[in-house]
Amino acid sequence: MRVWAVANQKGGVGKTTSVVALGGLLAESGKRVLVADLDPHGSLTSWFGYDPDRLEHSAFDLFQHKGKVPEGLPAQLLVETSCKGMSLLPASTALATLERKMVGVEGMGLIISRTLAQLWDDFDYVLLDNTPSLGVLMVNALAASQRLVLPVQTEFLAMKGLERMLNTLQMIMRSRNNPLPYTIVPTLFDRRTQASTQSLNALRKTYGDDVWRFAIPVDTKFRDASEAGLVPSMHSPDTHGVRAYRRLLDDLLIQTGGRE
Ligand code: ADP
């Protein structure tokens, strides 16, 4: 099982879209994929037609057992998506109350690792969607991951949020035994605007090879796909946005040695 976190401490940068797009492409290539919604807003959950305000069972349940994950619970929480081969661990808005409840509970940062350990034989790839705030959920995601995908919107001030995220990462890394390699993915790129081109150049200048060699362009089909409840490659397989995610996935697979 390979586990990738998609995270950034900024909202609206394309995290959820990247999870669905990459997950859909992995499923299309025959991989068994789990996408997990670790954001109390539940955008990933809503994408597939589930209402995070009304779900009785969700990722929240995993955090209700004093840092342990009862045998069999993870599998019970998974739901189907419109994409064949892709399951969802949904979020409910109750996740927003975790921060308060989990303080000081032993093992609280390892809930997602323990959850995935139980699903190890069931999935080839797990993509973890994250909330923008650094808290118990993001700590869990980063602890469980072997790779971080860091979408950054190509706009003025993009670097500011990125710096914050990388500092956070350093902090969390100190409690990990092994480093967490990451790929910065420029998103919402619009070649006609100066803001996009300038921030892309600045990103490359500052972060060099940590930045993916291309960028995900602005593509309105992504919103249409989310409204239709479909992964982008099912909704409109050959738009420039989907083509860019295909290239990104290829590169990530090469970087992570997952290209079979
Ligand atoms: P995050 O999860 O980081 O908050 P989302 O993936 O939800 O970001 O994207 C924020 C908004 O931008 C959504 O409305 C989404 O449809 C839109 N969006 C994301 N990526 C693109 C893109 N490449 N082109 C056009 N719109 C996009």
Ligand code: MG
């Ligand atoms: Mg999101």
